[in-house]
Amino acid sequence: MLDQRVEGCHPYVEIAADRWREVARFLRSDPRMRFNFLRCITGLDLLADDKLACVYDLMQLPLDDPTTLIMKTSEFAVRVTTDRNAPSLPSVSQVWAAAEWHEREAYDMFGIEFTDHPDLRRILCPDDWVGYPLRKDYDFPLEYHGIPATTEFELTNPRH
Amino acid sequence: MSWIENRFEEGLIMTSLDWAINWGRSNSIWPMTFGLACCAIEMMAVGASRFDIDRFGAGAFRATPRQCDLMIVAGTGTYKMASRLKRLYNQMPDPKYVMAMGACTVGGGPYFKHGYHVVKGVDLVVPVDIYIPGCPPRPEALLEGLMRLQDKIRHQTRAKTLMTKAKEAALR
Numbered sequence: 001m002l003d004q005r006v007e008g009c010h011p012y013v014e015i016a017a018d019r020w021r022e023v024a025r026f027l028r029s030d031p032r033m034r035f036n037f038l039r040c041i042t043g044l045d046l047l048a049d050d051k052l053a054c055v056y057d058l059m060q061l062p063l064d065d066p067t068t069l070i071m072k073t074s075e076f077a078v079r080v081t082t083d084r085n086a087p088s089l090p091s092v093s094q095v096w097a098a099a100e101w102h103e104r105e106a107y108d109m110f111g112i113e114f115t116d117h118p119d120l121r122r123i124l125c126p127d128d129w130v131g132y133p134l135r136k137d138y139d140f141p142l143e144y145h146g147i148p149a150t151t152e153f154e155l156t157n158p159r160h
Numbered sequence: 161m162s163w164i165e166n167r168f169e170e171g172l173i174m175t176s177l178d179w180a181i182n183w184g185r186s187n188s189i190w191p192m193t194f195g196l197a198c199c200a201i202e203m204m205a206v207g208a209s210r211f212d213i214d215r216f217g218a219g220a221f222r223a224t225p226r227q228c229d230l231m232i233v234a235g236t237g238t239y240k241m242a243s244r245l246k247r248l249y250n251q252m253p254d255p256k257y258v259m260a261m262g263a264c265t266v267g268g269g270p271y272f273k274h275g276y277h278v279v280k281g282v283d284l285v286v287p288v289d290i291y292i293p294g295c296p297p298r299p300e301a302l303l304e305g306l307m308r309l310q311d312k313i314r315h316q317t318r319a320k321t322l323m324t325k326a327k328e329a330a331l332r
Contacts, residue, residue: 125277126240133276140276144239145283149276 012077013053021090022081027078028095035076037061038092041102043110046081047136052110053081054089056099091117109134119153139157179314185229186310187217188222189257192228194248200263202296203234211299216306225251230309231286232302236264236271237279249286257313259305260288263295270295 015023027035035058045052061073082089091114093100103114104123107151111132114120131138142149191213194202206213213219222228225248237245260282263269268280270303279285289312292305 129239144241147239147242147279149280152288 007131010077012079014079014081017080017082017089021092021095022079023078024056024092024095033060034062035060036096038096038098038102039075041099043106043112043134044079045084045110045134045136049081050084051081052084052087052112053079054106055079056092056111088111088115089100091120093117106131111135127135161179165208177231179233182314182316185255187311189218189230189244189306189309189313190220190222191218191230191259192225192248193221194233194235194245196233196237196241197264199234199264199296202299202302203232203261206299206302211303213303213306216303216310218306225249226253226274228252229255230257230259232259232261233265233288234261236269237282237285238276239279240278242279242285245282245285248276255316257289257309258282258286259290259309261292261302261305262297263293266291266293269313283302 011014027033037059039057039059042055042057044055045077046053056078057075059076074093080089086094087110089112091099091103093103093114100118103112103117104120106112107114107120108124109123111118121127129144130141133140140149161215190217193203195201205211207219207221218230225231229252233245249256260266264271264278265282265288268278270274271278272280282288290305290309292301294301297305
């Protein structure tokens with residue numbers, strides 16, 4: 001169910017992709033660890049392992065909540081990996097509302113499909129952009145709607 | 161107009177009219193607020209009190225393109241923004257000028273090599289009259305560009321060309 005790997009400077013726990021939503025709900029609702037603040041979702045392209053990953057930075061903010069048992073804020077990260085050729089992760093936008101736009105950005109930049117996401121479409125690039133830019137093997141298109149993407153010098157001396 | 165043509169030197173009235181028109185136009189350029197990114201901060205600095213652009217008569221920044229004659233493209237142009245840029249340029253009435261402010265609009269700037277979404281130079285989208293390099297250009301550089309634009313406007317002749325066109329039409 002859980003593979004745990006606690007690293008040094010940025011401690012994270014690695015979770016299997018198919019159980020991620022349950023773990024997220026647990027992390028949010030359990031009174032011992034109310035991780036109610038999702039700070040960031042970072043996409044990773046692990047070209048060597050042929051995988052794509054997402055790292056979720058979570059934080060506990062002790063609110064005026066009498067049922068909480070935590071006394072100070074602390075943070076924690078969770079990493080979920082998926083295969084590169086058919087990347088798919090369960091969406092946690094029901095658990096943390098901030099995940100909605102962060103998952104859209106991960107979809108836009110890496111192509112990770114989030115299941116049960118309410119509105120999965122590109123957020124930064126235009127809707128008819130081809131490709132996923134932050135992947136390591138991305139080659140940007142030479143033209144977009146008639147506007148050339150490189151200058152004439154770069155077309156003859158390409159350096160990527 | 162023939163009774164007046166040979167009384168004075170060639171083209172006195174038309175060139176004086178030209179001079180007056182161009183003086184008026186160059187000293188009242190109304191720019192459009194088109195700040196896209198960091199260069200917009202420098203454009204705001206130019207509009208503020210220390211590097212006052214209003215002393216050139218160009219302090220009336222209009223938000224609508226229909227009322228302005230200069231578009232200062234201040235900031236990185238992206239592909240998503242390029243269609244809007246072209247549309248706003250088309251909405252400006254003639255005579256219109258475009259000033260490319262900052263390295264991003266001149267030739268892609270720091271995003272020249274790896275910027276997948278940056279238009280490498282806004283002159284791929286709209287015709288540019290003045291290029292101002294810098295990242296961001298100092299406010300004095302923007303004012304220098306404005307003064308060069310004023311020189312460009314002052315050397316344009318509109319009344320004279322109208323007069324020559326009228327003459328040719330009369331001779332035909």
